[in-house]
Structures are given as structure tokens and as C-alpha cells.
């Protein structure tokens with residue numbers, strides 16, 4: 001299959017690209033679309049066969065459900081039952097934006113989307129070309145991240161092309177994604193909202209609207225093979241480059257010393273403040289306390305490490321405040337939970 005790329009970086013481009021993407025999606029095809037978080041691989045969420053194509057193109061495990069992208073709560077209402085009042089409050093505050101809410105689905109949503117569960121995640125993305133595509137297609141759009149399953153999520157059209165060229169009809173190129181990591185996933189099924197995947201909307205942001213919010217144990221810990229994780233995606237190896245990733249905690253001095261001694265087959269990923277003191281070429285994630293910049297660069301750096309053929313990567317661990325929790329959640333999985341303390345190693 002030939003994969004066409006169409007630019008949507010100005011007004012005219014957005015009109016043309018959304019028309020083409022809507023046309024592809026209406027007739028059951030797949031189109032990759034930019035969002036503010038990462039690129040999504042979209043299909044008509046009401047068409048089970050089209051949705052099955054997403055799983056095939058990504059090589060995605062059949063039991064991992066998809067997020068349904070909507071134009072607002074009005075569209076979401078048509079897909080859901082038992083919507084709790086806090087869903088309206090959360091959508092008012094954070095939509096369009098990087099927040100996915102899990103609620104009970106109704107029968108209009110085919111089981112391919114929910115992977116057999118009786119719930120779905122819904123999100124209104126903050127992307128004009130995506131929202132226009134939903135409007136022109138006249139349907140909600142199911143879209144996981146537009147990467148090959150297990151690879152780092154795509155934050156540019158080139159990343160999508162690298163993974164899915166020949167497997168999908170269309171890639172809409174809207175430039176780099178501003179947020180750079182996937183949306184916060186919050187379950188509204190129980191009495192208290194539970195964060196299943198942290199993102200740019202933080203636990204405190206959610207609690208400021210709902211009064212309280214819990215963070216699922218699986219956000220920070222390795223999925224226990226014996227029990228079903230609250231979010232099926234948690235149990236899969238994720239965000240991983242082929243290189244072995246080691247996360248490094250500890251002091252600025254300790255990291256500089258450790259990193260300076262590494263060989264040239266090992267990549268170093270550090271904060272902006274570190275770069276000058278390390279005698280090794282570095283990828284800069286962002287400044288130490290600038291979690292937004294770190295999030296925006298993370299997946300591109302993980303992909304670049306592979307492209308340049310490094311077989312190992314030492315990555316400095318950001319702190320867990322605010323969006324830092326989301327970075328930690330992605331990095332700890334990329335590193336298969338391998339964390340070392342540079343101050344202990346250097347002794």
C-alpha cells in the first residue's frame with residue numbers, strides 16, 4: 001500500500017488534510033493524525049472491521065483497548081452510559097486536552113475498540129486538524145498512538161512513517177507534538193477517580209476538580225503477571241528502544257563522573273545543566289526542572305538512540321513532581337525497571 005503524507009501546518013493545509021483523512025476514515029481506512037500529545041492512528045470507532053485494521057498495522061495485542069476521540073461531551077454521551085457528574089467537570093476544565101476518561105460504553109461501540117471490556121476511554125484532542133476530521137467524518141475516531149506496538153510513541157510524522165510506511169493510507173503531518181507524551185488516563189468507574197496512566201494533566205490537577213484522585217499502583221510498579229492490570233496496556237513492554245536503557249538517580253557530580261567514563265557505544269541522556277560538565281556527547285532531555293521540555297523530547301531521543309545504533313543508554317532520572325511522574329512512568333518501562341544510583345557506583 002502506498003502511504004501518502006499531507007501537510008497540515010497552515011489553514012489551507014488543515015482544510016485539505018482533514019477532508020482527505022475524513023474520506024479515508026469514512027470508507028473504513030486508516031489515517032495517522034497529529035494530536036497535542038503524540039500522533040494517533042485513526043479509524044472509524046463505530047466500524048469494527050476498520051478498527052481491526054489498526055491492530056494489524058501496529059501489531060497490537062488484541063486485548064489492549066483503544067481510546068475513542070470525540071468532538072466534545074455531546075458526542076461522548078452517545079457512546080457511553082452511567083456518565084458521572086465529575087466527567088462533565090473534568091471535560092470542562094481539561095478538554096480539549098491530554099485527558100482520557102474511562103467510563104462504561106454502550107452497544108454502539110464495537111467490542112474491537114474496547115477489546116472485550118465494557119468500558120472505553122474518551123478524549124477530545126487539542127488538535128484542529130483532528131477535530132475537523134472528526135467533524136467531517138461524522139464519527140468518533142478510535143486512535144492508539146501511531147507507532148509499531150512496543151516502540152516509542154511517535155511525536156513527528158517522520159516517526160509514524162518510519163514505523164507504518166506501506167501499512168496505512170495516509171499520514172497527516174502537523175509538525176511536532178507539543179506535549180510529547182500520551183494523555184493522562186483516568187478511570188471514573190469507581191467512587192474515586194484512579195489514574196491508570198499519568199500524563200500532562202497531573203493527579204493534583206484532577207483532584208482540584210474532583211476533590212480527590214488516586215494513582216494506580218501499576219503506574220510506578222512492574223505489572224504483576226498473575227493479576228489483571230487495571231489498564232491492559234500496562235503489562236506490555238513499552239516505549240522501548242532496542243538499546244538497553246539504564247536509569248540513573250543521584251547527584252549532579254555523580255552523574256557527570258559516571259557519564260564521562262562511558263564508551264562511545266553508550267548514549268548519555270542528561271539535563272541541560274549537565275551537558276557542559278560531561279566528557280561525552282549527550283542528548284539533552286531538557287533543563288532539570290523543566291518537565292514540559294523533557295516530555296516534549298523524550299520519545300524523539302529514544303528513537304534517535306536506536307537510529308544511531310547505540311547498544312546501551314544511560315538516562316538521568318527526572319524527579320517525580322507534576323509531569324515528572326509521567327516521565328518516570330515511561331522511562332522506568334523503557335528501562336525495564338533497571339535503576340542505578342550513580343553515587344553508590346562511583347564510590
Ligand code: TXA
Nearest residue numbers: 037039040065066119120121144145182183231232233
Ligand atoms: O495521548 C494519547 O492518549 C494518544 C493520542 C493518540 O490520543 N493515544 C494513546 O493511545 O496513547 P494508546 O492506545 O497508545 O494508549 C491507550 C492506553 C493503553 O494503555 C490502554 O490499555 C489504555 O489506554 N486503555 C484504553 N482503553 C481502556 C479501558 N477501557 N480501560 C482501561 N485502560 C484503557
Ligand code: MG
Nearest residue numbers: 144145146153
Ligand atoms: Mg501506545
